[in-house]
Amino acid sequence: MEAVIWLVWILVVLIGAKVYLMATHRKCHSRRRLDGKTILITGATSGIGEATAVKLAARGARLLLACRNVQKAEIVAKRIAASTKNTKIEVRYVDLTRLQTVRALADRIRAEEEKLDVLILNAGAGKVSYPKELTEDDLEYNMAVNYFSNFLLVNSLLDVLKRSEGESRVVVVSSFFHALGTMNLENLNYEKYFYRLNAYSDAKLAEILMVKELARRLQGSRVTVNSLHPGVVRTNIFLQLPLWYRTLIGIVWFYMKTKEEGAETVVHCAACESVQGISGAYFVNCQERRPSKKAQDEKLARMLWHRTLYYVNLHDNGPDEITAAAEGNKIK
Numbered sequence: 275m276e277a278v279i280w281l282v283w284i285l286v287v288l289i290g291a292k293v294y295l296m297a298t299h300r301k302c303h304s305r306r307r308l309d310g311k312t313i314l315i316t317g318a319t320s321g322i323g324e325a326t327a328v329k330l331a332a333r334g335a336r337l338l339l340a341c342r343n344v345q346k347a348e349i350v351a352k353r354i355a356a357s358t359k360n361t362k363i364e365v366r367y368v369d370l371t372r373l374q375t376v377r378a379l380a381d382r383i384r385a386e387e388e389k390l391d392v393l394i395l396n397a398g399a400g401k402v403s404y405p406k407e408l409t410e411d412d413l414e415y416n417m418a419v420n421y422f423s424n425f426l427l428v429n430s431l432l433d434v435l436k437r438s439e440g441e442s443r444v445v446v447v448s449s450f451f452h453a454l455g456t457m458n459l460e461n462l463n464y465e466k467y468f469y470r471l472n473a474y475s476d477a478k479l480a481e482i483l484m485v486k487e488l489a490r491r492l493q494g495s496r497v498t499v500n501s502l503h504p505g506v507v508r509t510n511i512f513l514q515l516p517l518w519y520r521t522l523i524g525i526v527w528f529y530m531k532t533k534e535e536g537a538e539t540v541v542h543c544a545a546c547e548s549v550q551g552i553s554g555a556y557f558v559n560c561q562e563r564r565p566s567k568k569a570q571d572e573k574l575a576r577m578l579w580h581r582t583l584y585y586v587n588l589h590d591n592g593p594d595e596i597t598a599a600a601e602g603n604k605i606k
């Protein structure tokens with residue numbers, strides 16, 4: 275009998291915790307339509323990116339899905355068009371492990387698009403590999419996909435973002451894991467040492483610092499830039515982890531957000547009227563929150579910015595203002 279009572283209590287606590295989490299998940303309450311807006315989103319073939327694309331398509335936006343697997347993306351685009359009755363969904367190729375494809379994407383967008391209203395840097399990867407895996411640009415894999423490519427893409431699209439008549443927004447999907455990031459600028463690409471569990475957190479911290487510095491540089495323009503943590507969401511990203519890690523995740527799987535719930539903060543930052551004019555902020559659960567102390571360090575953000583120019587070779591390809599910044603800060 276005692277065992278039964280214990281079992282009932284355990285069930286009550288487990289279900290209560292789930293109910294509490296569901297009740298505290300906030301949604302983007304804005305009903306704003308996005309007809310006439312062009313939105314580019316990276317990594318829309320699964321997870322949070324796909325769910326975000328569905329929600330934005332339902333609001334009437336024209337979507338450019340920037341993905342590494344074009345076939346898969348075409349299938350997703352058709353599925354979104356069928357479910358939302360929005361046929362303005364196109365696929366563009368980019369592989370964030372290859373900077374030349376990031377440059378090619380930016381060139382194409384600059385040549386073809388009159389304007390870009392929202393840029394959502396969502397694609398991401400969390401590889402826990404040892405020894406470190408390098409991309410064809412000699413960049414560590416996690417840093418390349420989550421940070422260096424995003425830095426290059428957003429800087430290469432600033433002029434087209436500025437062409438919008440109203441406010442245009444950049445939304446960067448970071449993570450609460452940024453709080454574990456260490457950010458040693460002398461070891462940004464792990465030239466000196468490499469802890470495999472740090473790479474993802476460092477990249478996510480770098481993303482928030484990039485947002486901080488970019489927001490400062492964009493003051494006075496109509497372009498805003500914000501980062502966010504989508505929550506802990508059931509997606510494919512965890513499939514890249516080693517078995518022991520996946521086992522831990524499996525235990526809390528029931529408590530994680532669905533991808534649709536995870537997309538809410540992204541949609542909030544991309545579309546909600548209440549975010550208008552806000553720049554350099556970090557959002558969690560559709561609310562502005564403070565990131566870690568390190569992520570608020572303005573000096574670190576500036577130093578990281580200048581270091582990063584070197585790694586992505588931006589002084590060769592970036593817009594003029596970035597070129598100028600790079601010329602003044604040749605980092606060897």
Ligand SMILES: NC(=O)c1ccc[n+]([C@@H]2O[C@H](COP(=O)([O-])OP(=O)(O)OC[C@H]3O[C@@H](n4cnc5c(N)ncnc54)[C@H](OP(=O)(O)O)[C@@H]3O)[C@@H](O)[C@H]2O)c1
Pocket residue numbers: 316317318319320321322323340341342343346368369370371396397398399419447448449450503504505506507508509510511512
């Ligand atoms: N899930 C969470 O709990 C969580 C928590 C905090 C932050 N995040 C962040 O949320 C974002 C979305 O992740 P998710 O959880 O939705 O994971 P996901 O389902 O694995 O989606 C990741 C997306 O990124 C794309 N991608 C991966 N590597 C790429 C590359 N080299 N080039 C271009 N695209 C690439 C994937 O494309 P393929 O379909 O081709 O693989 C996929 O579309 C990431 O930035 C992640 O860090 C997730």
